[in-house]
Amino acid sequence: GENVEQHPSTLSVQEGDSAVIKCTYSDSASNYFPWYKQELGKRPQLIIDIRSNVGEKKDQRIAVTLNKTAKHFSLHITETQPEDSAVYFCAAIQGAQKLVFGQGTRLTINP
Amino acid sequence: SQTIHQWPATLVQPVGSPLSLECTVEGTSNPNLYWYRQAAGRGLQLLFYSVGIGQISSEVPQNLSASRPQDRQFILSSKKLLLSDSGFYLCAWSQTPYEQYFGPGTRLTVT
Numbered sequence: 001g002e003n004v005e006q007h008p009s010t011l012s013v014q015e016g017d018s019a020v021i022k023c024t025y026s027d028s029a030s031n032y033f034p035w036y037k038q039e040l041g042k043r044p045q046l047i048i049d050i051r052s053n054v055g056e057k058k059d060q061r062i063a064v065t066l067n068k069t070a071k072h073f074s075l076h077i078t079e080t081q082p083e084d085s086a087v088y089f090c091a092a093i094q095g096a097q098k099l100v101f102g103q104g105t106r107l108t109i110n111p
Numbered sequence: 112s113q114t115i116h117q118w119p120a121t122l123v124q125p126v127g128s129p130l131s132l133e134c135t136v137e138g139t140s141n142p143n144l145y146w147y148r149q150a151a152g153r154g155l156q157l158l159f160y161s162v163g164i165g166q167i168s169s170e171v172p173q174n175l176s177a178s179r180p181q182d183r184q185f186i187l188s189s190k191k192l193l194l195s196d197s198g199f200y201l202c203a204w205s206q207t208p209y210e211q212y213f214g215p216g217t218r219l220t221v222t
Binding site for chain 1: 143153154155157159162172196205208209210211212213214215216
């Protein structure tokens with residue numbers, strides 16, 4: 001089955017700087033890769049996703065890149081703000097129904 | 112638009128007691144439904160998923176069970192709770208094979 005590894009587990013950046021979170025996956029058949037943001041005590045929220053037919057997708061300050069050959073994908077947040085502080089989870093789809101999640105990255109934005 | 116409900120929001124139960132958590136989805140038909148558990152400060156563990164009424168796939172053998180008596184209703188149950196069952200229980204739905212959206216969650220404390 002699919003295995004997703006996420007790094008780093010914690011990340012601290014200065015407000016205004018960029019943050020990058022990386023994930024690797026094992027199943028070359030996976031074709032969908034979402035990112036979720038979870039604030040303390042809240043539900044995970046889908047913030048961006050990418051399918052295997054594209055290499056990059058951008059939505060304002062966040063972007064996701066995918067390298068199918070190397071089987072890794074990354075979340076990029078530019079011009080970070082205090083409200084970006086949260087736990088971020090990557091995931092890869094297994095089969096047609098299941099998402100396999102990474103272990104999460106706790107991002108802290110320092111003012 | 113689609114809405115997902117979970118109840119109760121919080122629950123404190125003694126060890127050995129039964130459990131019933133409910134999830135309902137509005138504004139869609141024949142969704143895929145999922146139950147996840149998140150231990151404190153940890154990642155998302157898929158417990159069960161369902162692609163239709165009466166169709167349940169179990170991901171982790173344990174003392175929990177799931178049922179889908181109606182198209183947009185998903186129930187998580189246990190006959191006897193363990194201390195290790197404490198956590199944040201999240202229901203999720205998807206209409207396509209891809210995007211999953213989470214409910215507000217139930218925070219369960221087993222004492």
